[in-house]
Amino acid sequence: MKSSYKALLRGLLGLALLGLVLFLADPSRVVAALRQAKPGWVLVGLVLAIASNVASALRWRALARWLGGELSMGDSQRLYFQAMGLNALLPGAVVGGDVYRAMMLRRAGQDTMASTWSVIIDRVSGLWMLCAIGGLGAALSASRLGSELGIDPVLIAALMLTGTTAWLALPWLIPPLLTRWRGLERWLGPLRVAAQRPDFAAQVGLQAVWSAAVQVLSAAALAMGALALGISLSPAAWAFAIAPIFLMAALPVSVGGWGTREAAAVAALAPFGVAPAAAVGAAMIYGLYSLFQGAAGALTLGLPGRPKP
Template sequence: MKKSLKSGLRLLVGLLLLAGIVYVADPLSLLQRLRHADKLWLCAGLLAGIASNLVSAWRWRELAQWFGARMPVPHALQWYFQAMGLNVLLPGAVVGGDVYRAVMLQRSAVANKGAGISVFLDRISGLWMLCAIGAAGAALNASVLAPVLHLPAEYFAAACVAIVVIWLAMPMALLHWLKKSSALSRLPPWAKPLQVAVAQEHSAKLLWVQALLSALVQVLSATALACGGAALGLNLPWSVWAFAIAPIFLMAALPVSVGGWGTREAACVAALAPFGVTAASAIGVGLLYGLFALAQGALGALVLGLPAKTQK
């Protein structure tokens, strides 16, 4: 199937899903909420979203340099925000944002074979911390979430805490195992930068830096989502947003829509319903977060320029 057709189908699926849940949630009620959204909270949400992606670009640069792909700060910011523009502004783009970053870094005069690995692990780092924070949020809201699953609240909370501890310990345990194992010596040539990175003297410290930056990224992203909720009059505890970001952002990343439109809003309805949030308000939160991303992609294109062609 041609890529343009696939992109068109993804856009259609996302729009149909979004239209369906908006219809069920009462379009007039949703429109009224959006029209009366607090502008100060909207500005705060946009700023938190920008800050989140600035830290994301910083994290990627640190990871790339750990893997030997040196990258100036201006290039990291430029390529990261241009990649965002590809994801949210150009649904028919030939390559996705992550592929664009890898290609631009690989083509730069200061890069090496660590370019592709840095982008892949940067994405994994974000998803890893997202799941950890989501599980922690679920533990804090066990009294609300456990009954939905017909489980005792104390067992549900204990299971979530255990998941968080094990999940956070896994990268350090994996790094320790790789240092002691001979598996790295049998890696294919494209993965050799991983062997070099693991062998570095301060690799454990660099891993902690990645963890802290990933945590900051997710905290700022949750703040942007919470600001969108506050703009619509939702005053929920921060622990609710800590839980909600995991299903919402994971659903938005599914390759069945463009820019997460439709899947993100459906996840908002499901994640926030146990806390008494109406469907119209939940959809509004998802739409506002999508608009934050859309605005960042547009601003990035205006300030940093449109993405360059990835092929000659």
Template sequence: MVWLRVVLAPALLLGVLWVVDLEGVGRQLRGADPGWITVALAFSVAANFVSAWRWRSLVHWLGHRAALSRVFSLYLQGMALSSLLPGAMVGGDLYRAVGLRRDGAGTWPAGASVLLDRLSGLWMLWVLSAGAAAWAWTSGAQEALVNVGMAGQGRWLPLAMALFLLVVPITIICAGRWLPNQGRLSKLTGLMTRRGITAEFCRQVLGSAIVQLLSVAALACGGKALGLDVPFWVYVVTAAPIFLMAALPVSFGGWGTREAAAVVSLAPFGVAAPSAVAVALLYGIVALPQAMVGLVLLVMHRRREPFGSA
């Protein structure tokens, strides 16, 4: 229920801050280095720009031509709605699909582009997380990884996970060529056999890898701003649960769920709870200016085209 989310979303964030020592979090934020925060903002902007490029690539592949400036504008407007409405990124994603539909894209291509765009990012996030864990094990970080439940598995568990995640979409694409192209499966099989799917898959791999590494860099800059001495690979490993929890449709823009996940994920690597919460808060804070730009674009669009008009 929407009203329940409206109540629970801020309560969740306040609860996390209260449990982990609100005063301690405040001290961390007051002492944050503005220079590193600025760098984090730059990485965040770059990540969202590449995200818009990745989405545009999908839109073009699905048959709708759209300018990058228009797609980036819709992306920022979606960010604004995700930050203002309960439901995290769900509301913003729905708005993006509707925006494409109003621009002339078909209902199926518009919705499929947003869904595939979101899945592409989440998939690559877990690939990088598992790959970073495997690499860290071979680089002498066994003790830290044992603390997160990898005892006795060595580097093979995360390496196997990374390879499995890489193989899954390739297997699905190949299997689609033998699925019956009829009934409810027709659109799905048509998607997997669409011309240029191999090239588009490669573009999604590249774009999603860049997006996630830039996003992790923004998260790591938040840690640098607080003076934390944490290796970059730790942020890559922990970004998967942190970003995934932020995407759950139970909060405003991931506030609260992201901070709770940061506490749990960073604790095994020696990061105190107030510092972990402060890192997650800084990551959310650097996204706010972009959301505000998106809000301005949204208001301007609504003035030109009132809600409900064709």
């Protein structure tokens, strides 16, 4: 099957899933919830969503420069929001935008492996922190989750805290693993050199701070969109919910995360008493934040200016 057909199929599957979720949640109730949205909270959520992606671009710039690339602050913002435009318009969730960022750095004369790894590590570090925050949120929400799942809350909290601690420690295993594994030198060589630098620990700490800021801002944006619909949950509940919602939205099986994000929102927010229609509405508002930013980024695709070598 040609790649274009596969992309079309992924897009249709995502839209079909969105239609199914809307049908099960009752479209009339979803529309009613969205009509009652308070514009002020929606606007606050949009500002926070934009701030989250500005922070994401700055995180990527810091990583690219650490790997030996040259990326100005303005170009990092421009390329990042252009990539969001591709993500919003093309099937494949975040994959298309990530490929675009790496390609543009290579076209600007940057080292091919450094360009590729800057995008890969940038994405992985975001997912790493997202899962860590989700685990912490699950531990703090253990009582509610335990009652819904019929599992001892103490056991849930213990497992989540233990797992989250181990998860956060994973980056420190990278240097010894790369030292022992000598294969794929062309791909792993630049990463192995970077991992042996004396400032590796400082860079991991910087990535953790940037990634935490990105996820907190994103969670706040989602919470503000939900608050516009009258959904008020604790920070711990949102810390838990963003992991499945954002992870599902990032799967390369839809256009802009539509469908997968809404399905995850229904499941993640149900333990906290959020009705399916309200959960779908909140997820759709967050999707509109991404669509707005993606459209703005897409408008700059034809503008001149590239990262300078």
